[in-house]
Amino acid sequence: MSQNLSEQELIRRENLQKMIDLGLEPYPSKTFPVTHLAKEVHEGFKEGSTDFQEVTLAGRFMSRRIMGKASFAEIQDSSGRMQIYVSRDDICPGENKDLYNQMFKKLLDLGDFVGVTGHAFITKTGTLSIHVKEFTLLSKSLKPLPIVKTDAEGNSYDEVTDPEFKYRQRYVDLTVNPEVRETFVQRSKMINAMRNFMAEKGYLEVETPVLQPMYGGAAARPFKTHHNTLDVPFYLRIANELYLKRLIVGGYDGVFEFAKDFRNEGMSRFHNPEFTMMELYVSYKDYEWMMDFTEEMLEYVALQVHGTTDLQVGENTISFKRPWKRYTMFGAIEHFTGIDCSEMDEEALRQTAKDLGIHVDKELGKGKIIDEIFGEKCEHELIQPTFITDYPVEMSPLAKKHPTKPGIVERFEGICNAKEICNAFSELNDPIDQRQRFEDQLELGKRGDEEAMQLDEDYLRALEYGMPPTAGIGIGIDRLAMIMTNQKSIQDVLFFPQMKPERAVVSEADNETD
């Protein structure tokens, strides 16, 4: 395959060859003995101290200011940048000045990986620097990086803002935009905090199948695939709920899984075809307990990630301080519209929706209409973390019925920043009721609801052996990460959000005919 190289790429290839000609290895393999990160030197160095007299750092070469026989440059490692001071006669003590005059001044390009050894000092202008006595090339870069420059006022120049560039070439985005690296560090801290919190309670982290013979546990269209040897279809999971509850049947007190789920639906700034869900099931608990647990865990997570429960998210300050506000679904609708629809039948609900200017499709059942009204009139009002409880039974086929409120299940959703971030219920463990609910779903499916659930005989068999009373929750990790990292789009909390393939990639794939 031929490459059309730009002028700058050709020059870099020439520089690479000239380095080889000088006897330099452009891609050495030996472990490079890094002793410090840039951040450690920045935080630890005090002027006049005798520490940091011999430090070794490695990173990308990000800027260079040549002043004749000496130069300043910056290298960037995972922790940040460090200025280095390179003088010709220090790195070339002998007669041969090639390392400075040729390699450092001419052949080295921005983006190359280098290693330096030297001592820390403060320059006349007060900048901490490493006075380099050994300079090593660690890896040559052949493509120019769009390096961002920032002036004294904090204005940045040439920042890569094109979303397509950022998402397709995330490695470049991460290299040149430190705040992007930080977003993903925070995401990782968030997940670790949740994991530690649950492990601390004694719950077991498990793994369940991604390839499932039958999809379930949520209402969504699946991706379908095929296993060649078994010659059967498989679905990529849309949820892991039913498998985790099988493990509760098997006797664990608490199981959780951070799971990639897959839904074959639209994409938006809140939806990616593959996304991460954390599901947790705890035996002998109910949804009331789970609300308390959720508040406690997310307060802990906010503190772990940010050291505070008050987070700035867009225009709003969102507080994860316990307790959250709680509404029943009918209560929320009444609160935001003034209409009490708790006693209405399907026709009255349909009319109410119409009166509120909400379009509802004919095939929607009672539960879906209520959900439409809630989604249209209430959800966007809920900025602070809020629990909505008592969902209609029709839209909750895996949740236990409320003991005193007919037509209602013991379920809650957590809403934050106008979006659902979690969904939980007292799990339905009555196998006869569960069979009936599945059959109702089949009926909805026949009416045209493409997301109605399938009937899972093995799951019913498990329930027939007996499942203890159990509380379960699913937390949308990506949406929670958007809140915890103050990002507007799910694409900004996923390293590699789903995109259409680039054209070159498509044409190669088209050649595969089998």
Add this chain to the structure above:
RNA sequence: GGUCGGUUAGCUCAGCUGGUAGAGCAACGCCCUUUUAAGGCGUGGGUCCUGGGUUCGAACCCCAGACCGGCUACCA
């Protein structure tokens, strides 16, 4: 899916009522041993997203397509 907008140098962008392209940074050459968006002088770099069309002439107008984005629809 609908709709509106975008695509010009490695990056960020300008380019008027149509006359075959510019700036800053980056790159290249020369000068400079504590600079910092380093500086000074000089130089090169373009499939104007793709394919058609209109026109003497298209980055610009028209048609079709690709990709990206905003809103919207769908979406537990």
